[in-house]
Amino acid sequence: MELKQLQYFLAICEELHFSRAANKMGVSAPNISQQMRGLEEELGVLLFDRSGKKITLTDAGEILRAHAAAVFGHLQQANDAISDLKKTKGGSFSIGVLPGDADLLFNLLILRFHQTYPQIALSLLETTKVTEQVLDRSIDVGVTIEPISDERLTKIPLFHEEFSLAVNVHDPVSKESSVSLRMLQNMKTVLFPPDHHCRKVIDQFCMEQGFRLKPQMEATTLSSLIHMVESGVGVSILPRMLLDNLGSKEIRTIPLINPIPSQDICLIYRSDRFVGYAIRAFIRMLREYIEAATLNVKSPSHGHS
Structure with missing residues (x-):
């Protein structure tokens, strides 16, 4: 043979x-x-x-x-x-992330990665089909939401992501130490569109509490949502890690409770692919980056930006 x-x-x-x-x-x-x-x-x-x-x-x-x-x-x-x-410490690879996550998590990380490993070529792609594109090999690795159960994929859990309320510092709500999810029914909200993965998570939690959100405004980009909150148009619901690392003087982060909207984030790649130096280095830096960001979220200053 x-x-x-x-x-x-x-x-x-x-x-x-x-x-x-x-x-x-x-x-x-x-x-x-x-x-x-x-x-x-x-x-x-x-x-x-x-x-x-x-x-x-x-x-x-x-x-x-x-x-x-x-x-x-x-x-x-x-x-x-x-x-x-x-190639020793060279190489190249592509990573796919859900729309919005490049802003939420990866822009600063990609810059740090390039500064640390300038010889590695990295391409970042925003896509709603992270899993499908990892499977068809059009991207090498992906960061997406669990659950992932396809036996063709290797999954590395990254972190449990909770959502909080982004409030203008002049809004009376900014005085609250926490806000019940049900209270969102009576607030003007600015949110991602219904097909955005973050919005789907929020809508699902709200539906389980027996109500639907009717946003004052919707925007497809994170920067637009942040600007609208800073301008006092309404409150928004965004990942707590993002908000606590945002650094905006016009926004205060208020924890959401009863229940806390959340999701589990993982990294995936094909189980039959060789994971080279470049990807291993990225995974290592990603974990360090998330750990540092999580520590910042848990710091005593939590709730203020």
């Missing part, structure tokens, strides 16, 4: 057509057919059912496809590992 035969075999598995597979691999149809007959003779089984109009895999073919894919997966990992070794 040769690697070339397995490559041809996997091409046929993808195309389910000998001529198209031959064209894809840059060989003639008789050549690829001959290679498959030789493979079947060597194994002593039929790999394809050719009786109908379309060829299909036999049970033996299904078994070989799974193992052949694993073989080439391991070879790719070996190639990636060797390439990573040659």
Whole structure:
């Protein structure tokens, strides 16, 4: 059994057509057919059912496809590992985050990462389809919301994110030590649109309490929401870590209670990919960054910006 035969075999598995597979691999149809007959003779089984109009895999073919894919997966990992070794501390990778999270968490982190590892090329992409794009390999790693249960993915829990109220310092509500979630019904709110992941979390918690929020205004960008709160248009509901590290003199952070809206954030990547130096360095810095930001949230000055 040769690697070339397995490559041809996997091409046929993808195309389910000998001529198209031959064209894809840059060989003639008789050549690829001959290679498959030789493979079947060597194994002593039929790999394809050719009786109908379309060829299909036999049970033996299904078994070989799974193992052949694993073989080439391991070879790719070996190639990636060797390439990573040659680059030593260089490399490149892409990371996908949910819309808004680049502002919420990553802008400063990306700058620090570049300053620490200037030889590593990093691209940051905002996408609503983090999981799907990690799976189809269009991005290398993603930061998203749990639960994640796909066995094709490795998950690294990052932190439990709670939401708080962002209030203008001149608003009477800013005097409160905490605000019950139900009290939001009587407040003017400025929020992300309903399809934003942060808004979905907030709406779900509110619905469980028996009400729906009717925002005074909606905005797609974090900077717009912050500006509206600073201008006294209304209150907003945003991640507490963000608010306590915001540094705005016009905004006070008020804890939300009964219940506290929250979500779990994790990092994901394909389980079959080689995790090189660049990604390992980023994960390490991300964890340190989150730990430092969390400590700031838990400091005695919590609640003030």
